Amino acid sequence: MKTMHRKTWWVICLLLITTAVISAGLAVRNRHQAVKQPPRAPETTQYSRQPVTVKQKNRFIRRISAPAVANFQRNRIILPSVVVAQAVLESHYGLSTLYRAAKNPFGIKGSYHGKSMAFYTHEVINGKPIRVLANFRKYPNLKAAINDHNQLLHRKFVKQKICSVIERRPAYCSKTAMRRILIMQLN
Numbered sequence: 361m362k363t364m365h366r367k368t369w370w371v372i373c374l375l376l377i378t379t380a381v382i383s384a385g386l387a388v389r390n391r392h393q394a395v396k397q398p399p400r401a402p403e404t405t406q407y408s409r410q411p412v413t414v415k416q417k418n419r420f421i422r423r424i425s426a427p428a429v430a431n432f433q434r435n436r437i438i439l440p441s442v443v444v445a446q447a448v449l450e451s452h453y454g455l456s457t458l459y460r461a462a463k464n465p466f467g468i469k470g471s472y473h474g475k476s477m478a479f480y481t482h483e484v485i486n487g488k489p490i491r492v493l494a495n496f497r498k499y500p501n502l503k504a505a506i507n508d509h510n511q512l513l514h515r516k517f518v519k520q521k522i523c524s525v526i527e528r529r530p531a532y533c534s535k536t537a538m539r540r541i542l543i544m545q546l547n
Contacts, residue, residue, distance in 0.1 A: 370542065423446050424502070425443075427506045429503060446465075446466055447466060450467040458496055463499040463500070464496050464505055466509045471495060487535055
């Protein structure tokens with residue numbers, strides 16, 4: 361009987377030692393692979409492949425349109441329809457990973473008050489499509505995203521285009537020229 365207990369004891373010990381060695385080896389391998397691979401970032405376009413329901417579309421449009429209309433009423437620069445259309449297009453009705461994780465419905469790159477998130481995106485460089493890891497602005501809320509989007513569009517397109525037409529100097533736009541534009545828009 362004693363020899364049988366000893367054999368059982370040795371088998372149990374051998375199994376425990378084998379399990380411990382295999383577990384340690386797997387842990388070392390996993391740690392080594394994690395160090396070798398760059399951190400995984402989601403795709404900006406990741407979203408459920410299920411079709412978007414009319415209810416989901418309407419809910420997203422209402423969520424975007426309320427702050428877009430309020431912003432337009434305040435400063436009359438970017439039409440709410442433009443804001444809603446771009447948000448729908450870029451975030452697939454709010455289903456994109458970029459919108460859900462960073463509250464960025466417009467796909468604006470860079471950082472917002474030092475906050476950004478890395479996502480893979482598809483770009484065309486020298487006529488060739490490539491996949492690039494890029495930083496996208498992370499917003500505290502939707503209102504901040506819409507305000508930033510409107511300021512960006514105004515700086516990049518509206519002000520630059522209007523000033524180049526009125527002043528005939530692309531790099532300069534006086535306050536007088538901007539006042540003339542605003543007066544023309546309001547009339």
